[in-house]
Amino acid sequence: MSTVLLLLITGIGLGALYFLVASGLSLIYGLMGVLNFAHGSFLTLAGFLGWEVGRRIGDGTWAGLLTGMLVGLVVGAVVAALTELIFIRPLYNRHIEQVLVTVGLGLASVALFEGIWGTDPIQIRLPEWLGGTTDVLGANIPNDRWLLIATAVVVLVLIVLFLQRTSYGLVIRAGVENRTMVTALGIDVRRAFTIVFAIGGAAAGLGGVLASVYYGQVGAHQGTSLLIYAFIVTVIGGLGSLTGAAIASVLVAVIQQFANFYLGGTGDLAIVLALAAVLLVRPTGLMGKVKH
Amino acid sequence: MRTFFTSVWGKLVVGAVIVGVAAMLPLLAIDIPGILPGPTYTPGTLTVLAYAMLIAALALSYHLIFGVAGLLSFGHAMFFAAGAYGLGIILKLLAPSGMPAEAVFLVAIVLTLVIALVLGNLVGALALRVTGISFAMVTLAVAQAMNVMIRRNVGGLTGGEEGVRLPVDVVPDVLVGVVNTRNLYWLALAILVIVYLACVWIERSRLGHVVAAARENELRVTVLGLRPYFVRLFLFAGAAVLAAVAGIGFMLLQSSATPRISTSDFTLTLLVIVVLGGVGYRWGAIVGGIVYTLLDQRLAALASAEWIRGLPDVLRIPLSEPLFILGMLFVLVVMFAPGGIVGLSHRVTQRRGSKRDVAEPKALQDMEA
Amino acid sequence: MTAILTVRGLDARIAGQQVVEGASFEVAEHGVTALLGRNGVGKSSNIKALLGLYERSGEVTFAGERIDRLMTHRIVQRGIAYVPEDREVFGGLTVEENLRLAERGGAPNRGIVAELFPELIQRAKQQAGTLSGGQQQMVSLSRALMNDNRLLLVDEPTKGLAPLIVGTVTKALEAAAERTPMLLVEQNLQVVRALAHSVIVLSGGRVVHTGPAADFLDSDLVHRHLGVSTDEEAA
Numbered sequence: 045m046s047t048v049l050l051l052l053i054t055g056i057g058l059g060a061l062y063f064l065v066a067s068g069l070s071l072i073y074g075l076m077g078v079l080n081f082a083h084g085s086f087l088t089l090a091g092f093l094g095w096e097v098g099r100r101i102g103d104g105t106w107a108g109l110l111t112g113m114l115v116g117l118v119v120g121a122v123v124a125a126l127t128e129l130i131f132i133r134p135l136y137n138r139h140i141e142q143v144l145v146t147v148g149l150g151l152a153s154v155a156l157f158e159g160i161w162g163t164d165p166i167q168i169r170l171p172e173w174l175g176g177t178t179d180v181l182g183a184n185i186p187n188d189r190w191l192l193i194a195t196a197v198v199v200l201v202l203i204v205l206f207l208q209r210t211s212y213g214l215v216i217r218a219g220v221e222n223r224t225m226v227t228a229l230g231i232d233v234r235r236a237f238t239i240v241f242a243i244g245g246a247a248a249g250l251g252g253v254l255a256s257v258y259y260g261q262v263g264a265h266q267g268t269s270l271l272i273y274a275f276i277v278t279v280i281g282g283l284g285s286l287t288g289a290a291i292a293s294v295l296v297a298v299i300q301q302f303a304n305f306y307l308g309g310t311g312d313l314a315i316v317l318a319l320a321a322v323l324l325v326r327p328t329g330l331m332g333k334v335k336h
Numbered sequence: 337m338r339t340f341f342t343s344v345w346g347k348l349v350v351g352a353v354i355v356g357v358a359a360m361l362p363l364l365a366i367d368i369p370g371i372l373p374g375p376t377y378t379p380g381t382l383t384v385l386a387y388a389m390l391i392a393a394l395a396l397s398y399h400l401i402f403g404v405a406g407l408l409s410f411g412h413a414m415f416f417a418a419g420a421y422g423l424g425i426i427l428k429l430l431a432p433s434g435m436p437a438e439a440v441f442l443v444a445i446v447l448t449l450v451i452a453l454v455l456g457n458l459v460g461a462l463a464l465r466v467t468g469i470s471f472a473m474v475t476l477a478v479a480q481a482m483n484v485m486i487r488r489n490v491g492g493l494t495g496g497e498e499g500v501r502l503p504v505d506v507v508p509d510v511l512v513g514v515v516n517t518r519n520l521y522w523l524a525l526a527i528l529v530i531v532y533l534a535c536v537w538i539e540r541s542r543l544g545h546v547v548a549a550a551r552e553n554e555l556r557v558t559v560l561g562l563r564p565y566f567v568r569l570f571l572f573a574g575a576a577v578l579a580a581v582a583g584i585g586f587m588l589l590q591s592s593a594t595p596r597i598s599t600s601d602f603t604l605t606l607l608v609i610v611v612l613g614g615v616g617y618r619w620g621a622i623v624g625g626i627v628y629t630l631l632d633q634r635l636a637a638l639a640s641a642e643w644i645r646g647l648p649d650v651l652r653i654p655l656s657e658p659l660f661i662l663g664m665l666f667v668l669v670v671m672f673a674p675g676g677i678v679g680l681s682h683r684v685t686q687r688r689g690s691k692r693d694v695a696e697p698k699a700l701q702d703m704e705a
Numbered sequence: 706m707t708a709i710l711t712v713r714g715l716d717a718r719i720a721g722q723q724v725v726e727g728a729s730f731e732v733a734e735h736g737v738t739a740l741l742g743r744n745g746v747g748k749s750s751n752i753k754a755l756l757g758l759y760e761r762s763g764e765v766t767f768a769g770e771r772i773d774r775l776m777t778h779r780i781v782q783r784g785i786a787y788v789p790e791d792r793e794v795f796g797g798l799t800v801e802e803n804l805r806l807a808e809r810g811g812a813p814n815r816g817i818v819a820e821l822f823p824e825l826i827q828r829a830k831q832q833a834g835t836l837s838g839g840q841q842q843m844v845s846l847s848r849a850l851m852n853d854n855r856l857l858l859v860d861e862p863t864k865g866l867a868p869l870i871v872g873t874v875t876k877a878l879e880a881a882a883e884r885t886p887m888l889l890v891e892q893n894l895q896v897v898r899a900l901a902h903s904v905i906v907l908s909g910g911r912v913v914h915t916g917p918a919a920d921f922l923d924s925d926l927v928h929r930h931l932g933v934s935t936d937e938e939a940a
Binding site: 224226230 | 756776782
């Protein structure tokens, strides 16, 4: 029982990380029809810069970590918004080229990170509490999972509030449904593009710093490897659906944890099978909407 | 405007001359400083050129999927890996069987191709159930799972991070050792020519036309009573086998295979190559493959050059990362030169003379899922 | 009569296929101009092309200004409202949100919604996707009519609607046409007869006839170009 609980909660913790990456991917795809291959790089860069600033404030302290998270958030948002403005916007409505550009940026940026911070991951120091565990009904849950889960929940709530309560949120919700009609109402939908990139980048940036907490290290390839799981999550959840991304994040991570533990390290295979199953039964994903 | 060079015989002659010149290179001492590492007869240069031709062959097989069928696959590298790993593993398994080495070698090649065909059909059958971006994601996910299994050494066959070495005792002597590099070079050239001819044949066949038509307008093809699913599956599996042929050549040339060749990054490299060369052009895949490989080699050499080391970090770090430069070059090509290298050359040569439409290739236009 | 909108040699492509070929016509600065033609002749495509929703080339002049290179939202901001075929309301948004999204600068006239379609006010909090087709068309029309427009582009407003609602919609359009010129695509010739002053007839992607609406509707050209006879029209 305690093993099941442990796997479940660690799974949800990992799912929280997936969600931070997948939420932005899903929103960006939903609104713009662009699968953003540079998303992992937002995460990696934010992870590195968050760590660089955080350790100067106080290596292994809460002040350092929280500053790092703030830096990660800002870096993610700014870099993502710039990416949209400089590389995506000039290719307006040419979706395949937009995807290709993000592919190129993803490849190039990882190479650059390797050049700056080296090819091997760097071990980092964390506040002591995060290295400990908490007893929940006999299961010793690593404390960092709580931080991941709490952050993801806050991010989810903030994004939902933004989408529901602001005028840009309204434009984004409408645009995910039918982008063409939004422009035909006289709205410059490109501004919404920049905003979803910034929001997605901010979430990924937070995810970058938290990924370094989860793995205990920062590395040039952290974003890329998380990105693949986030893609799977996004497709299973239904491209463009925030709720779908949230549900699928937890589902994928929990399946992965259980398969790794009970089925001899076959977590990745289990996810691929889950993806195949979902796509064969429901090609638009769990919460997928009509395509436009 | 029909000149000799655009007629069938003209094309054959041009092709034969290019292949002939390429075949002569190992016998010549052509030195192009800055592009080739040394004179063309040296094993080092021949290895680089042979590698470039194999990558070109692999890119050609990817062109079938991306350029002709208009399908964005992120899993093509797994078929290349299947060729390389398949040959190495089967040779190792068959080596103690007591069969003559030549028989082992032939059986291993045939079995490897059969495996690639089966794998291509399985993955294609699954992935082609969906289209557009979902297709891309399924191929990515399957490739990722394969890559993880290869890395984790599932079944004890793939050697984990170490990879698989070629058991040279069951490989014909003419294909082993530095002294025989020129044979491997000719083998790579032969593979490139075979893959090229196979691509021409597939694209000119009824199947090729249907696949290309389905890319433009799936509904119309369906109305004609054809199922795009099966023709695409046939093409996908065909491309998988051709990729495996290139993979076999790679294994023989490099004598080892590592998990790197099964990563999605490796497939992304293929995408970069095809776009760099020019989407939709067969020659684009070849030119892109060769240019990319040579650039990659030269940029790596540049990274260790004296004058680079002396630069301040802001310049030194980006300049010493070949993939950074290639990635940014790719971004520039996508943004400012759709049609790639071949597209650019077409635009230059066609500015005068016939005003044929040189709009960007159709494959790029409507792949929005 | 002078024209508010002039189209010269408009071409449009979608996914590489030509859907509008060399279209040239004018929309009068008062009243309703109907764009007619058989199914699939490119009526909707013409409207989408001049709004920039399709990749297009050619000359489009609106109130003296060339708009054929502008992006869609800029064209709409010049005062051109669009009521698309199939309504295209945002099904996941409430009625109120649909209307709020459509408000363009100045002072949007919410009163007109209450006046024309009072039932929408009661349904303000309802998701637009759960409305009936007729109610969705009311939302779609409200989105256009509540703004200060200089031209209305209305595509098949009565398509698939119950006769009673066709009447409501026709009345709303009639009222709107008193203030704003309109380019109307409509299959229902009774509605055309009720609203239109002049007609533009398309065939094979090209304009084959222009002239006063009544003359056209009473002639045998109706049969030749639209494939219906004037008797059928009454049915």
